[in-house]
Amino acid sequence: VQLVESGGGLVQPGGSLRLSCVASGFAFRRYTMSWYRQVPGKERDLVASISNGGDTTNYADSVKGRFTISRDNGKITVYLQMNSLKPEDTAVYYCAAVGVRVYWGQGTQVTVSS
Numbered sequence: 758v759q760l761v762e763s764g765g766g767l768v769q770p771g772g773s774l775r776l777s778c779v780a781s782g783f784a785f786r787r788y789t790m791s792w793y794r795q796v797p798g799k800e801r802d803l804v805a806s807i808s809n810g811g812d813t814t815n816y817a818d819s820v821k822g823r824f825t826i827s828r829d830n831g832k833i834t835v836y837l838q839m840n841s842l843k844p845e846d847t848a849v850y851y852c853a854a855v856g857v858r859v860y861w862g863q864g865t866q867v868t869v870s871s
Contacts, residue, residue, distance in 0.1 A: 778852030
């Protein structure tokens with residue numbers, strides 16, 4: 758099983774990034790996919806999730822209206838489009854597959870700073 762995130766980096770406040778997570782080794786279509794984030798010394802928090810069919814999404818209040826989660830089952834990939842980024846969005850972002858088991862990616866750093 759592998760979840761490989763990409764797309765993180767340094768961006769100025771107000772900017773945008775799109776994270777990608779490519780999956781392999783499990784039945785991607787059967788899993789809810791989620792993005793979490795974590796800052797040092799704090800718990801890993803749920804940012805957004807999307808149902809296996811892509812018809813239901815959920816967002817943390819702090820990112821509603823700014824972030825969009827989507828998935829392409831044909832490409833076994835889940836995305837997180839992040840707009841209007843704020844310094845408080847700085848964190849390591851993790852992709853997770855939630856089903857009978859939970860699988861995690863290795864994380865990608867997002868830094869929002871001027």
